[in-house]
Amino acid sequence: EYLDDLMTEKELLDKGKFPEIAKIIDEKIVTLKHRSHKFKAANIMQNTKYRIIEKVFMPQSTKYKNSAFISKLLGIKGRNLRQLERNTKTKLSIRGRGSMADRKKEDELAATLDPKFEHLAHDLHIEIFAEAAAEQSHIRVANAIQCLRQSFLEILDDLDSKQSAPSMRNTFPRGPHTNTQIQYQPSQQMYMANNLLPPAPPAQYGQFTGISSLETPQFIGDRNVTAMMRSVGNLGPMFSRSNVRQSPYDRHQFKNELLMRN
Numbered sequence: 001e002y003l004d005d006l007m008t009e010k011e012l013l014d015k016g017k018f019p020e021i022a023k024i025i026d027e028k029i030v031t032l033k034h035r036s037h038k039f040k041a042a043n044i045m046q047n048t049k050y051r052i053i054e055k056v057f058m059p060q061s062t063k064y065k066n067s068a069f070i071s072k073l074l075g076i077k078g079r080n081l082r083q084l085e086r087n088t089k090t091k092l093s094i095r096g097r098g099s100m101a102d103r104k105k106e107d108e109l110a111a112t113l114d115p116k117f118e119h120l121a122h123d124l125h126i127e128i129f130a131e132a133a134a135e136q137s138h139i140r141v142a143n144a145i146q147c148l149r150q151s152f153l154e155i156l157d158d159l160d161s162k163q164s165a166p167s168m169r170n171t172f173p174r175g176p177h178t179n180t181q182i183q184y185q186p187s188q189q190m191y192m193a194n195n196l197l198p199p200a201p202p203a204q205y206g207q208f209t210g211i212s213s214l215e216t217p218q219f220i221g222d223r224n225v226t227a228m229m230r231s232v233g234n235l236g237p238m239f240s241r242s243n244v245r246q247s248p249y250d251r252h253q254f255k256n257e258l259l260m261r262n
Contacts, residue, residue: 002032026121042134050134054141055095058124059152064159066098066124072155084151088144091129095119 010025042050058069073094074081085092096119100106110120119127126148130140 006032023121030118030121044134047133049131050137052128052130052137052141054128054130054145056126056128056145056148058094058096058126059156060124061156067101068159069155070094070099072158073151080151084144084147088140088147089130089132090140090144092144092148093127093129094124095127096122096124098124 109117130137
């Protein structure tokens with residue numbers, strides 16, 4: 001009779017105005033229904049299967065929506081949750097308010113008082129189901145709880161890192177509106193004798209951002225010796241026969257050419 005009275009009051013109650021009272025009534029109805037179930041105990045002397053159903057609440061936070069957490073837990077086409085089921089040899093189901101994508105349909109199913117949708121009256125949780133020998137069932141459920149806790153921590157860290165990471169667009173300025181300019185402009189060409197590098201710019205000038213593209217190399221005589229490699233901005237080294245140190249072999253060849261000409 002008490003259960004019937006609660007069911008009647010629940011139908012008359014406006015959930016929009018009294019959501020907390022409706023929640024208390026739903027919890028009381030579920031408790032009374034569970035009490036009416038037949039007492040069940042494990043028979044450990046016989047090799048019979050024993051069923052365990054355990055519920056684990058999902059983390060709640062105001063920083064992100066429940067849908068973001070559920071999508072991370074499920075993975076692409078539910079592969080993450082299915083892999084977790086295979087590893088723990090259990091069956092995992094997401095239940096409770098917010099477990100359905102269509103919120104309007106969820107409210108309609110919750111109002112039908114169908115025993116299949118009783119879970120919609122509770123907070124968002126995961127239902128763990130294991131069926132095996134008594135000791136194996138408890139081990140599988142414990143393993144599933146441990147794996148879910150680890151998954152929850154990884155998902156929370158991932159969501160927090162995405163929200164706290166600064167936007168790359170605001171970190172690095174780009175485009176013509178930037179104030180980056182090249183201040184160091186050499187007044188004359190720099191000839192690098194003996195293959196020496198050009199001197200570094202003074203400290204008070206800006207830093208080079210790069211050197212422009214090189215001109216096509218020029219060749220002298222039949223020996224195809226590079227005469228000059230010069231950048232468009234006259235910033236690179238310039239080489240010729242007069243400022244490039246010759247090797248002993250080159251000097252020997254040069255002497256032989258002079259002897260042949262004379």
